[in-house]
Amino acid sequence: MIFGKKIKINFENTDNGIKLSIINFPKNISITALDFGKDLAKRTMEGYSPNPEEEIDVISGIIDEKTNGEDIVFIYTHGDLPSAMILVGALCKKLLLEIPTVNPLEIGGIFHGEKNEAYIRVAIQKMIITNDALGSSLEINLPQNTDMNKFKSIFSEIAFSLIPEVQSIQFGLGTAISKKANSNLNIQPKRVEISLAPHIESKIPALALVYDIVFQSITIFSLLNS
Numbered sequence: 001m002i003f004g005k006k007i008k009i010n011f012e013n014t015d016n017g018i019k020l021s022i023i024n025f026p027k028n029i030s031i032t033a034l035d036f037g038k039d040l041a042k043r044t045m046e047g048y049s050p051n052p053e054e055e056i057d058v059i060s061g062i063i064d065e066k067t068n069g070e071d072i073v074f075i076y077t078h079g080d081l082p083s084a085m086i087l088v089g090a091l092c093k094k095l096l097l098e099i100p101t102v103n104p105l106e107i108g109g110i111f112h113g114e115k116n117e118a119y120i121r122v123a124i125q126k127m128i129i130t131n132d133a134l135g136s137s138l139e140i141n142l143p144q145n146t147d148m149n150k151f152k153s154i155f156s157e158i159a160f161s162l163i164p165e166v167q168s169i170q171f172g173l174g175t176a177i178s179k180k181a182n183s184n185l186n187i188q189p190k191r192v193e194i195s196l197a198p199h200i201e202s203k204i205p206a207l208a209l210v211y212d213i214v215f216q217s218i219t220i221f222s223l224l225n226s
Helices: 033-040 081-095 114-130 148-162 174-179 212-224
Strands: 008-014 017-023 055-060 072-077 101-107 136-141 166-171 191-196
Touching: 008 081, 017 081, 033 081, 072 081, 081 148, 081 212, 101 114, 101 212, 136 212, 148 166, 148 212
Parallel strands: none
Antiparallel strands: 008 017, 017 072, 055 072, 101 136, 136 191, 166 191
């Protein structure tokens, strides 16, 4: 799978993981193993942690913790597509001045927030005990100068291609805009709302609590290509 025009990414399945190539990435950009590790470490929640056997090897494109202008190639043993996308985000965020924020909205129909924290914890513990998973949703807030028409296309293509649990994506006001007239339509918020089905394998109790970093990575890459 190949995505992007300015910077391109190519995901290829291997016998035991993913080969990721990042093409047209600028040279002399500093990047360390800690940068990748910080973002990959965010894929955890109660009842779930990544495969402890996963291993990442840099084949080309990064020397002495700097990009050298060549194609950046990773072999991600025991990795999956969403996790490989996190590597893309860790690199691409080095090129942005403003990083988009991602926050869970609902977990199993319960609004995410301090008031409902106890209810969500109980619901998640039930999923862990019964080897089940909850549907969820999250919100992404974008920089105000985002070209939404360009952003929508590439973001949607990547999200639907990499994450089969994505059920719907709404931009700006979403379906609420159908109730508006031009005369009372103010500036639309630069935001994205994503609805996620329960994790297909039921290994992750609530995807919105683990994949926030994945969607941030997709967003960052999409902004650079908008």
